[in-house]
Amino acid sequence: MKGIRSECLGEGVFGGAFTFPLMVVKRAALEHNVATMAAFTRDHGMLFAPHAKTHMSPEIARMQLDAGAWGLTVATPSQAMTVRGFGVSRIMVANQVVDPAGLSWAAAELDADPSFEFVSFVDSRAGVDLLAGHAGTRPFQVLVEMGHHGGRAGCRKLDDLLDLAAYVRATDGVELAGVAGYEGALKTADEVRKYLAILQNAVEYLRAPMLSVGGSQWFDVIGRELVTAQTAIVLRAGAYVTHDDGYYRERTPFNRVEGSLEPAFEIWAHVLSTPEPDLAIIGMGKRDAPYDEGLPVPRRPDLTVVKMQDQHTVVQGALKVGELVAFGISHPCTAFDKWRVLPLVDDDYTVVGTVNTHF
């Protein structure tokens, strides 16, 4: 396994116990981000179910719950099983769950542990029927999902959503817990406000106890628009936890409101070759750092990333063979899933813990 070679707590990452490329998680930034979003949601009267699909790490899940998270969100039933194995007792699957193995597992888990809470989305009668067909003695809690044209899943019309809610209420084995939406694909604050108004109208009309929204890119608008709702607002932001130096740095609401998130990821790699003037081949590739929402961001302003290959990154700039170079990343979700264990480091790069991932 790449990265950590052996027990290394208390060692420096540049001390010889590590091979490179090496992605590290900076403890100060991670803790700052966890505390910042916990405070933001608390101050705005919202519940927080951080999206664990981002990290799938028991250590980070524990930090989020210790900071007051209401529960954890996941994307798939398989992730729900994994997070349940971390000891999490309240799980939201932010999708319609249709997987028979996943549904059977969830029903058995609900029956086995009366304190376990499991909430998922529905956007069709077929989806409701699948849930109902797998229900055990406790019904599945569901949120009817409202989407929008050009968005992902979710009903496209309010009437369809209300019809579906009525169908849920008439069906044994499922119970209406509220309304869900995802505003992350919308482009402007105005579009977000209009969409949130629809969600809020729906949940008030249905007199349902919960409204869940995304939150990574628009939690400022959500915090302003939805605080007066009589329902519990559950935010599902995920990428905030490590933040980044690219996609989310550009899009975080903290560019508009007071506060900040800090990039917690850093990847270090060697210069393998300098075959032409001002051209360096770095020992870090698509297997090591994300490339889907922006390429890695060199920490040195005189360097430019040209392209990435499976195991290499081509960089423009004056570098020497054997030199170590540091990069920030863009898109936390596709950074975490490239590593099975990441060293958690202090400001001086001493290893103070590990972040394990379970993808």
Added chain:
Amino acid sequence: MKGIRSECLGEGVFGGAFTFPLMVVKRAALEHNVATMAAFTRDHGMLFAPHAKTHMSPEIARMQLDAGAWGLTVATPSQAMTVRGFGVSRIMVANQVVDPAGLSWAAAELDADPSFEFVSFVDSRAGVDLLAGHAGTRPFQVLVEMGHHGGRAGCRKLDDLLDLAAYVRATDGVELAGVAGYEGALKTADEVRKYLAILQNAVEYLRAPMLSVGGSQWFDVIGRELVTAQTAIVLRAGAYVTHDDGYYRERTPFNRVEGSLEPAFEIWAHVLSTPEPDLAIIGMGKRDAPYDEGLPVPRRPDLTVVKMQDQHTVVQGALKVGELVAFGISHPCTAFDKWRVLPLVDDDYTVVGTVNTHF
């Protein structure tokens, strides 16, 4: 961990022991590909060191060695350590190795086991010096790497390569084993022929015992051009082992010469939502299937993949919620690294083994 839930040998993948999305490896195709390239290299008088960075799997490494592979190739010292842990006794790192932890490991391993063979590339005096500085009692075997403009690493001029080879021969701790190149970035057979001629001239001039080239996209040209060389030709093709339905299907030399490779990967996923007519949201995303060299290829011709997100794929076509859909993939390297264990299946999707990956 996604995919396999429990012991499942002898079960069908659709029988309930698996969650979806699920990527499977088809045994017949895998075995066919391993046998095909083993035969091709043997018939053309070449040695074969399949690139294990593609799969990083002990089960597949064993199959390749059992089929007669001379050794295994890797991209990084960390991968060398891992593959060494599989029990492999001849490892080629197809890069200049500059990582101190990796070099110290390799030197210790060479000293500890007289039968262990370790070969790596150099393209600069700085790289040679780094190797020499870490050498144990047995010298590091190196291939001087010839590149080309617009390529990756490697000397850009033949004179520089010959100078470097002389420097290697004059330096304690390293030993010249031959010449290496990588023709995979070249666009035409003519360019490949010219480049191979340079490599062959260099290795003959140096009277070195080995010439290593890539091989995935041009093994037909290599087989024709290099068979008469007095040196051992070592091919490093990697992606052939599972082949694909995209990038390599279009580029395999078997489109020009007799023979075939078969796509061994297939990924199955549920339709989670059909929010608009002819629009389906599939429960498979960037975490599950490659998207960097072409999107997944639906096995049904009436379906079109529009885009992928972290956990979702948007598909055009008439589908039903809960339905399972099969896709081929494009680019094996970024498929393997998304799964920690893959079921190996028979033609009827009975699980006959597992493919574990060690990234």
